Amino acid sequence: MFHKRKRFYIIYYTIITIFAFVMIYPLLWLFASSFKPHAEIFQYMTSLIPKNFTLENYIEGWKGFGGITFATFFKNSFILATGVTVGIVLSSSMIAYGLARIPFPGRNFWFTCVMLTLMLPGQVQMIPRYILFFKLGWVNSFKPLIVPAFFGGAFFIFLIMQFIRGIPLELDESASIDGAGRFSIFWHIILPNIKPALITSTIFAFYWTWDDFMGPLLYLNKPQLYPVALALKNFADPTTITNWGAIFAMSILSLIPIFFIFIFFQKYMETGIATTGIRG
Amino acid sequence: MFRLTKKKKHDLLAGYFFVSPWILGFLIFIIFPILASLFLSFTKYDILSSPKFIGLENWKRMFLEDRRFLNATKATLKYVIFAVPARLLFAFIVALILNLSEHKIIRLYRAIYYVPSLVGGSVAVAVMWRQIFGLDGLVNFIMEKILGMSRIIWLGDPKTAIWTLILLAMWQFGSPMLIFLAGLKQIPESLYEAASIDGATFWPQLFKITIPMLSPVIFFNLVMQTIGGFMVFTQAYIITGGAPLDTTLFYALYIYQKGFRDYDMGYASAMAWFLLVIIAIITFILFKTSGRWVYYEAERGR
């Protein structure tokens, strides 16, 4: 019995390790290139080990431009990503609960509404949306990027709904019999049981905001407000000189916070759900 | 008007209370841009001056005269048909596999498989992907030196360019995988324990427990990946720009070009609304047929 298990795991880990290497090779290339001087990056396309190891890309890249270093850009990215994540996960879980658990007239209409907003390409909404925020006086601030998050996000609403519908109604009903109101059920029964969905939503919301450059491009005029994703694009201009090394270096740095957020929150996904008690 | 029972009245208030953030947000932030774009689809709007009403002109041109509209539709359909199922399958299989081990180190593997999705639409990804599929890039290197085949100009050949983007989509399967994993974590261990006691092995467990319990999540991923597939934009925007010969001119990219490069936002809006109709129809079909295979624990016995 024991060595059968062991053999299984040897094969198992071999396969997933090879596959992991294939998956991560492009990023290893990116990582290695960030330590290569500019001339070498495109000369030796396939090598993963720099011939002339250098930190100049990181140093030059960190300087940013106009006296604004990447410290500022990272700070902005954090503010934006945290603000949006908190807002969108809280509001979306509330809305999802309402749509998934409470039978009220108009429920289907509003759910259809939620789904429809996912289907219209954003490109044609950009200009009317900008005009709207301009009239509100919110342009050149973080407001257009953070405030709407507190009113729910269709993707997350739908996702959390699907998880809520996997929770047996008996849980709600027994709590209700014990005198709990809707909100109490939401807070004490539903939320703890959809932790994986909430964690996943947190991870997604964070990194989508972190990577977003279109919103910041339109709504932020002062470079002091730029997040990393937008600042990186300012390094690449094919008509003048493009500092690829700096782009790679800062992109790698940009990956680190998201990577850590991911690993950190993964821990909370380990604990499965104990709903075994209900059948008793 | 029917009589509202006390419970129904209570539900009405509670329902609207919980959904109120969405309703508010919808009325303040969402409804104006949506209606504006619908209105614009019937106008000639060059962004720099006011829109001029032209009725169905945009729609006529789109369906009857625009060759590139057809190219864009073809490219997008190809992408949806190949990239969406491939991505879902990969995500599902890898999620299952990664769920097999309880060792702590599995967390690292999960992270590695997810990281490609994190690079998303950055400039760095574009460069990196172009390098890998470039003339002297990794793929050609392997083909020539290891497989002894002749090199292919991946990004320049109309037959192969779109496949580099489909491959990119598959490489970034981390997002649906993560959602599958979350769903797997929510399946109670007790179900599997009971099944093993009854003598069920891996495959029956998979089909009788895992898939049904996971079906709401499978359905979610199916719907979202399909919608996302139709709206694919960023990768084509930063890597190929639609070339060569419009084989990677995805629909959303064409909309963007029409609106912001050709100063033809009215036409772009018409295209966008046509896409919305198509996606809505397909999603509706998915929802209607979901009743047969999606199992909601909460609706057990109804």
Added chain:
Amino acid sequence: MKRFIKIYILIFLLVFLFLSSNYSAEVINLRVSWWGSQTRHNATLKVIELFEKKYPNIKITPEYTAWSDYWTKLNTQAAAQNLPDVIQHDYQYITEWVTRGLLLPLDDLIAKKIINLSDVAPQYIQPGIIKGKTYGINLGVNALGLVYDPELFKKAGVPLPKTDWTWDDFKNTVIQLNKKLGIYGVEGFTGQIECFKIWLIENGQWLYSEDGKNLGFDEETFTKWWKMMLELEDANAVPSIAVDVSRTGLGVEDQFIVKQKSAMSLAWSNQLIAISRAANRPLKMALFPRISKTAKSGSYLKASMFFSINAQTKYPKEAGMFIDFFTNSIEANKILAAERGVPISKKIQAFLKPQLTPAQKEAFDFIKLVEKYGSPTPPPDVPRHAEVSNNVIGPIWEQIRYKQISLDKAFAQLKSQAEKILQRQ
């Protein structure tokens, strides 16, 4: 006596306060936008600092992005009527903006010498004149030409390009370079619409007719051009379109000529500097070949970019002052180092000349060559040009190079599709 002195001082103080509060009047906030990358951003920001030091009552809010995002943002701002005061503009779009009244005519400011162009040659001002009025101040003169590596020419034993070389000379040069060295004779050339435009100029034609409703060239000219280009492509003396497409988005410093995989390259004169630096060896620039030794070369002077002023700005005078500073200030141009192209002011040109690197000097000299032997600047692109270029010319050029269409069919389609767009209401 003492009391009088006290009163005097009091009055003096009051008057002084009153006067000085007029000097430190309201602080004027000017928004300036431009595109570029790290180098240009840093240089321009330093110039802004200098300007603010000179005029303490003007504060400048810089808004800068990369080229690929610039127009998305600017157009959106235009739609909301939230444009910056000073706008860096480009030849391809400026006519669109002018016809919709978004830009301020600058002739008034020029006449009043707020923007002082007294030592600027008229041919440098010309590119910014649309429909008889000046809408953009040229930020750097450049012109399209052929960058070449004299060393590679010597190695191949091929004569260097002459100032009055013809298209036959050009063709033979490219093919010979390829035969002798096994590298490309020229890159970035055969599929480039700008080259076709220059060919049209040399043949006395243009992309569009005067009224902008029809094509401005005939089938014969079109066919002659493509026969020439396809000959080069079929001989593999130039990169095929598959190669070109797989390399889009790469910067100027990733060109084949940098790695000595091509002996010549199409480039704008201000790009010569970046290419030379990347190649790390002396490169030179040649005029476009001519249709005969006595004809003029099609190379023409162009503004690499302009500064324009928002028609609805609240501070036209201050906006003009900023543009004037950019154009005429010696300290500013020391920092800018002709990165946007050759400065238009004679004084600045003279000042910079002794400090130029060899590559910059070559670019300057090339401009002088174009002035002497080139053609006059053609009219700016008509309003529908973007749509025609992106949706008709671009795709048909692709199809020709991918051998998916014959030349006569190509011309027929080009004509009918382009004219449909041009004649649309």
